[in-house]
Amino acid sequence: MYSDRDKLHLILFSLLSNAGKFTHEGYITLDAAQTSVNNVVWVTFTVTDTGIGMSAEELxxxxxxxxxxxxxxxxxxxxxxxxxxxxxxxxxxxxGHISVESKPRKGSTFIVQLSRDILQII
Ligand SMILES: Nc1ncnc2c1ncn2[C@@H]1O[C@H](COP(=O)(O)OP(=O)(O)OP(=O)(O)O)[C@@H](O)[C@H]1O
Ligand SMILES: [Mg+2]
Known part of the structure; x- marks a missing residue:
C-alpha cells in the first residue's frame, strides 16, 4: 500500500484500542482485503469486536x-x-471513508476504505 503511514497507523491504532477498551470478554479481529473499482484499488480494513456495542441513537x-x-x-x-x-x-x-455498524451488547464493526495508492485519488 502506498499511503500516509502516520495517518494509517493512527487510524488502525485508534480502532483497535477502542475495540480492546470496550470488549471485556470476547474477540477482536482485524481484516484487510482489496477490491478494484474503476481501475482504483481500494483496501478495506475491518475492525470487529464482540464488546459492549452501541445503540442506533449512540451511533x-x-x-x-x-x-x-x-x-x-x-x-x-x-x-x-x-x-x-x-x-x-x-x-x-x-x-477514503469510514462507516460503522453496531448493536448493544453484541459488538461493533468499523469499516475503513482507503485507496491502495493515495496518489491515484488525491
Ligand atoms: N468499539 C467500540 N465499542 C463500543 N463503543 C465504542 C467503540 N468505539 C467507540 N465507542 C464509543 O464512542 C465513543 C467515542 O470514541 P473515541 O475513540 O472517539 O473516544 P474515546 O475512546 O472515548 O477517547 P480517545 O479515543 O480520545 O482516547 C467512546 O467513548 C465510546 O462511547
Ligand atoms: Mg478512542
Missing part, C-alpha cells in the same frame, strides 16, 4: 469530537472522546 454521534456515550463524572472508560473524530477526518483527508 449517530460516534464521530463527533469529545463525544463519549458515557460522559458522567464516574464514567468507567478513559479517553478524551477525540479518537474517532480524528480517525474520520484522516480517512476523508486521504480520500
Amino acid at each position: 449517530k454521534h460516534v464521530f463527533q469530537p469529545f463525544r463519549q456515550l458515557d460522559d458522567s463524572s464516574t464514567r468507567q472508560y478513559e479517553g478524551a472522546g477525540l479518537g474517532l473524530a480524528l480517525v474520520q477526518s484522516y480517512c476523508e483527508a486521504m480520500g
